[in-house]
Amino acid sequence: MASLTTLKLTNRSPKQPIKKLPPTIDLPANATVEDVKKLIAKQAGFSDHNRIGLFYTSTRKTLKDRRAVIAEDKDVAEAGEVLVKDLGVQIAWRTVFVVEYLGPILIHGAAVAARPYLLKDPSMSPTQWLSFGMIVAHFAKRELETLFVHKFSANTMPARNIFKNSFFYWAISGALCAWSIYYSPWSLAARANDPIVDAVGTALYLFGEISNALVHLYLSTLRSTGGTERKIPHGYGFSLVTCPNYMYEVLAWVGIITASRDWSVALFITIGAIQMFIWAKGKERAYRKEFGDKYKKKRFVMLPGLL
Known part of the structure; x- marks a missing residue:
């Protein structure tokens, strides 16, 4: 699971997509959920990374633990993908x-x-x-x-x-x-x-x-x-x-x-x-x-x- 180096990103809300969402991002070693949010925010043009919501592809539930290492999450590692949503002004x-x-x-x-x-x-x-x-x-x-x-x-x-x-x-x-x-x-x-x-x-x-x-x-x-x-x-x-x-x-x-x-x-x-x-x-x-x-x-x- 720790070998996850590239993460696929998919808009969770196709009707309200993040327009500049990159298709994938490269993961630094031991990148946390919050690190991923910051990377996505930077590439998507968001000034506040807290607007970025990450969700499992299987259950569509949110990744709550912002300090969790993304590559160590079994569901994320197996899917190699997360759903992304703009949560609005925070x-x-x-x-x-x-x-x-x-x-x-x-x-x-x-x-x-x-x-x-x-x-x-x-x-x-x-x-x-x-x-x-x-x-x-x-x-x-x-x-x-x-x-x-x-x-x-x-x-x-x-x-x-x-x-x-x-x-x-x-x-x-x-x-x-x-x-x-x-x-x-x-x-x-x-x-x-x-x-x-x-x-x-x-x-x-x-x-x-x-x-x-x-x-x-x-x-x-x-x-x-x-x-x-x-x-x-x-x-x-x-x-x-x-x-x-x-x-x-x-x-x-x-x-x-x-x-x-x-x-x-x-x-x-x-x-x-x-x-x-x-x-x-x-x-x-x-x-x-x-x-x-x-x-x-x-x-x-x-x-x-x-x-």
């Missing part, structure tokens, strides 16, 4: 996450700051302030993790995704939750007067947020900077579910729901939990496929006894 994963999480921080801050100009009584109840602090602190934590903790296996994603992803956070956890908690005439947080409920919500929130942060810090140690390798995670919460970071994330939001008493917060995390469950199922399948008997299979991927 944007860094880190940038997308920063923009996503910035929305709720700005919107909740603006909503609270605007109360004196929009309401006759601009004062907020202690529970409204507690809800505000919880939500802003949650997304501030997310921003810090994005900038300093998370390591991404892929460099970029299609730029159009930033609009879809940001809408969920800006519109629901941002605008909808801010209106419902601080402005809605039906806001339970505005009328709340039960410190015990606030305390229970705060305890759940703090435990969930701290635990989520600990799992994220641990996961960041399992991958080198810019690396794509995967290791079997162990320890805090991993004996219970595949993705304890999602479990603790949900728990933190249950704390916010408890404190805010707000339906919009429940709606936001319900939608988010559905997506996290899909991701967690995918991770469980990936662990089983990659590690086989070395991996202790999990019955529940996100919430013990439920999901």
